[in-house]
Amino acid sequence: MGSRRLAAAAIAAVAIFGAVPTVAQKAAPTPQQSEALAAYERALGDFKSILTERRRQIEAKEPLPNLPGQALYLARVAVISSYKDLTDVMPSRIGRPNKFEIPPAYFDAEIEPLVEEYGRLFDLMEAPPANAQSSPTPFEDVVDLAVAIARAKGLAPEHAEAAGRISLGLFFAETNGKQNVRNARSNTYMGSFQTGPSEDRNGRRKWEKIKGDVAAIDPGLSARDDKEEARARGTDQRFNHWTNVRNGLMNAHSDLFREIPGIVKTLPDTIDQMKLFQLIQIVPTPTRSALKSGDLLNYRVSSPRIMGYLRNNSIFAFGRADRAKTSASYREIFAAMWLFNRKFEKAMAKFAEIRTR
Known part of the structure; x- marks a missing residue:
């Protein structure tokens, strides 16, 4: 009897209201959403494919192609970029936070294992x-050298400490804190601070000019430097951790250390300070011009070449909106450097650990 009454009620409801849905129907995706989803799935498939291929080649001990990391890097960029395009048109696809601290609109946490494999492959490549000459104290070396150089440049202890902390951030930004590494995306830049041969030589020449000042300030560090120079004699100094850090700092950053008192006033956030010095690595000329302008954060760059360098370093590289930008202020550039945040946070934690010992 009960079932007949329910059936009769259902028939009556249909007669009055029309068909009664039992489950809420999902709206069909728009053509734009379907296109974005297909693009993401293609990019994800390509990423999986190149990861599998590199792993197979490495395990089979096959010769790798020139710049074996470039295809991996571009495939990862395409995955993040196409996912941002997808979440722009389908916000419901934005998921949970991920262990890499990438904004969820750019990254599906379900593919974390693929990015972990990406990191393992780069470690191998x-x-x-x-013949690399490692150091038992790689992080302390970076801090000690930066502080000594800053003091030789006339900085007060407080600002010399800032130079040490910032330089440790550069070490993490360049190599994730790994010493003497090669570069799977470049045949030019190598070592703990990822310098080219000419940059390394230039840093060495600059070091010779202030070496006496450093010895007067810190005889112990000067003695260590003499030992490392002797150890690295006849080799590529980029693969001695100490000499590469020293030469890298002298080449690109030591002159800017004098500006640290003003920089910390303009950029009180430590991570922003690290971002500024990292931009000296990536786009030195406009960054120095921005500093000289008196209005650092609002200084704009619009050169296609400079925007290309930024994108090649994962800044404005992900999603159509970012890739379409033809110019940016330094305030916008700092905000777009979110992929560096996790590295700089690690550097800050390591610096605090060193100084607490």
């Missing part, structure tokens, strides 16, 4: 050469 960028392993130091057999």
Whole structure:
């Protein structure tokens, strides 16, 4: 009897209201959403494919192509970029936070294992050469050298400490804190601070000019430097951790250390300070011009070449909206450097650990 009454009620409801849905129907995706989803799935498939291929080649000990990391890097960029395009048109696809601290609108946490494999492959492809000269204290070396150089440049202890902290951030930004690594995306830039041969030589020449000042300030550090110079004699100094850090700092950053008192006033946030010095690595000329302008954060760059360098370093590289930008202020550039945040946070934690010992 009960079932007949329910059936009769259902028939009556249909007669009055029309068909009664039992489950809420999902709206069909728009053509734009379907296109974005297909693009993401293609990019994800390509990423999986190149990861599998590189793993197979490495395990089979096959010769790798020139710049074996470039295809991996571009495939990862395409995955993040196409996912941002997808979430722009389908916000419901934005998921949970991920262990890499990438904004969820740019990254599906379900593919974390693929990015972990990406990191493992780069570790293998960028392993130091057999004759690399490592240090038992790689992080302390970076801080000690930066502080000594800053003091030789006339900085007060407080600002010399800032130079040490910032330089440790550069070490993490360049190599994730790994010493003497090669570069799977470049045949030019190598070592703990990822310098080219000419940059390394230039840094060495600059070091010779202030070496006496450093010795007067810190005789112990000067003695260590003499030992490392002797150890690295006849080799590529980029694969001695100490000399590469020293030469890298002298080449690109030591002159800017004098500006640290003003920089910390303009950029009180420590991570922003690290971002500024990292931009000296990536786009030195406009960054120095921005500093000289008196209005750092509002200084704009619009050169296609400079915007290309930024994109090649994962800044304005992800999603159509970012890629379409033809100019940016330094305030916008700092905000777009979110992929560096996790590295700089690690550097800050390591610096605090060193100084607490």
